[in-house]
Amino acid sequence: MKNYLRLNLSLLYWIFIAPFTGQFFKVAPIFRQMVFIGVRAAPMVALTAFSVGVTLAMQAAHSLQSLGAEMYIPDLVMLTLLREMGPVLIAVIVIGRSGSAVAAELGTMKVSEEIEALEVMAINPVQYLVVPRFLAMLVMLPALTIFGNYIGIMGGWAVCRFALDFNTAGYVLRALESADTWDLYSGMIKSAVFAWIVITIACNAGLNVEGGAEGVGQATTASVVQALLAMLVTNAVLTGIFFFSA
Amino acid sequence: MSVNGDSIIEVDQLVRRFGDRAVLDGIAFNVHRGETLVIMGGSGCGKSTLLRHMIGSMKPTAGSVKLFGEEITGMKEREIERVRLRFGMLFQSGALLASLTVGENVALPLFQHTKKSPDEIEQIVKRKLEMVGLTGFEDLKPDEISGGMKKRVGLARALALDPELLFSDEPTSGLDPIMTAVVDELTKGSHMTAVVVSHDMTSAFRIATRMIMLGHGSIVAEGTPDEIRNSLNPEVQQFIHGRADGPIPLNLSQEEHKDHQLVRPRPFLGGRFRFHHKHS
Numbered sequence A: 001m002k003n004y005l006r007l008n009l010s011l012l013y014w015i016f017i018a019p020f021t022g023q024f025f026k027v028a029p030i031f032r033q034m035v036f037i038g039v040r041a042a043p044m045v046a047l048t049a050f051s052v053g054v055t056l057a058m059q060a061a062h063s064l065q066s067l068g069a070e071m072y073i074p075d076l077v078m079l080t081l082l083r084e085m086g087p088v089l090i091a092v093i094v095i096g097r098s099g100s101a102v103a104a105e106l107g108t109m110k111v112s113e114e115i116e117a118l119e120v121m122a123i124n125p126v127q128y129l130v131v132p133r134f135l136a137m138l139v140m141l142p143a144l145t146i147f148g149n150y151i152g153i154m155g156g157w158a159v160c161r162f163a164l165d166f167n168t169a170g171y172v173l174r175a176l177e178s179a180d181t182w183d184l185y186s187g188m189i190k191s192a193v194f195a196w197i198v199i200t201i202a203c204n205a206g207l208n209v210e211g212g213a214e215g216v217g218q219a220t221t222a223s224v225v226q227a228l229l230a231m232l233v234t235n236a237v238l239t240g241i242f243f244f245s246a
Numbered sequence B: 001m002s003v004n005g006d007s008i009i010e011v012d013q014l015v016r017r018f019g020d021r022a023v024l025d026g027i028a029f030n031v032h033r034g035e036t037l038v039i040m041g042g043s044g045c046g047k048s049t050l051l052r053h054m055i056g057s058m059k060p061t062a063g064s065v066k067l068f069g070e071e072i073t074g075m076k077e078r079e080i081e082r083v084r085l086r087f088g089m090l091f092q093s094g095a096l097l098a099s100l101t102v103g104e105n106v107a108l109p110l111f112q113h114t115k116k117s118p119d120e121i122e123q124i125v126k127r128k129l130e131m132v133g134l135t136g137f138e139d140l141k142p143d144e145i146s147g148g149m150k151k152r153v154g155l156a157r158a159l160a161l162d163p164e165l166l167f168s169d170e171p172t173s174g175l176d177p178i179m180t181a182v183v184d185e186l187t188k189g190s191h192m193t194a195v196v197v198s199h200d201m202t203s204a205f206r207i208a209t210r211m212i213m214l215g216h217g218s219i220v221a222e223g224t225p226d227e228i229r230n231s232l233n234p235e236v237q238q239f240i241h242g243r244a245d246g247p248i249p250l251n252l253s254q255e256e257h258k259d260h261q262l263v264r265p266r267p268f269l270g271g272r273f274r275f276h277h278k279h280s
Helices: A002-021 A027-038 A039-067 A070-111 A114-120 A125-162 A168-178 A179-207 A214-245 B049-053 B077-083 B102-113 B118-131 B149-158 B177-189 B199-206 B225-229 B234-241 B268-277
Strands: B007-018 B021-032 B036-040 B061-069 B087-091 B167-171 B195-198 B208-215 B218-223
Touching: A002 A125, A002 A179, A002 B149, A027 A039, A027 A070, A039 A070, A039 A125, A039 B007, A070 A114, A070 A125, A070 A168, A070 A179, A070 A214, A125 A168, A125 A179, A168 B049, A168 B218, A179 B208, B007 B049, B007 B195, B021 B195, B021 B208, B021 B218, B036 B049, B049 B061, B049 B167, B049 B195, B102 B118, B102 B149, B118 B149, B149 B167, B149 B177, B167 B199, B177 B195, B177 B199, B195 B199, B199 B225, B208 B225, B208 B234, B218 B225, B218 B234, B225 B234
Parallel strands: B036 B195, B036 B208, B087 B167, B167 B195
Antiparallel strands: B007 B021, B007 B061, B208 B218
């Protein structure tokens, strides 16, 4: 925990204070990480979001049809995706794919003395390795969430259009009417917070690996489990703050 | 130990404990400008720990380490970075960044710490790689070259900023005799101050201007290569002639190694469960 807090403080220093002392972070590595963390995760995110959209619509249809309220299916798909399922499920995908990869990569660098070599070359590992990954995640997770939301809504549309004989315009209008901009923003805030949690936990696990290949494996597993738990608990807290507080 | 005005490294009463065991117990020596100091000693005698204290990676339990006249033991990370710009370090494994090419690895300190243009940096990288006999290897990844080559790239990277001081951890292990001689020439011929941790006695006697032998956490012998060669200390004679019989214990007990940073023996639970059948 002490290491985790220290990493967070160090990150804040390198992002908000160091640039004013002339130590700018380089932009190219951030884009490289954005491609790795974000762009390459897009197909998986699309498939997951589409499946979730389809599932939500089918479950909604099952329950709402018995009440004669199929017209509310788009509302349910839209709100569930924007507020909860979009940010959470896409964070799960990113934790499994990119968070674990970051922990394993940094862990391997630690055990093969690469981190120590950076320090000895007077290159701060947080500035050189963590800052680009952090900023890339902070941009890409919300971006992936928006992308996933679109695809999920398309999944809902596919069920409504082809199985329930909705017309497309009706589905789109109903979906747009049901959602507020706050529903979108709350999801975005959530995914930005998740991004922070996921990448700092992954980097902290990687940078503190001890004991060779076995240590790298343990750190990677620990980072996935800790990130998932922290993300789900934070989600419950944020939902409480956003939608349940007076 | 007296403090010499021309000392680049001053180590004084350096103590490092892991639990109850003192891996370094009151080590003191100076390294003067232009010297090549070889630190030798058996496995687990604290050579690498001593080296890590000198580069500021580890903090001592007590004592002082001064580099270029500045006390580094109490320095914060950002202060020590300033001192680190003045020395290079060659790691035992090379410690190249696997995600970068050979050329990018050598260029890394130049990109990070100088305002040189990419063209200038490319020229310097070419020159440094040529120096270690690896012309044309710029675009290969560390995975695609041998262990010895990695070490040579590590040396090229350590020398990229033309440091005043070079630390080397086993610079010649894994190199063929010719390349060993090349690396020795580079270390000796660059007129840098160098601190080399080595097991390779041929190489050590070739490059050293002074030698230190560590054992039991302290300095067993210190002197010029001739003084070490003619030392009457049986531990020194056993070590430099590589004899199995002598005062240096062949095997350290588990107790002695208990608190060593890298070796953490654990109860052999697997064995107990495997070999002791449950009695029904």
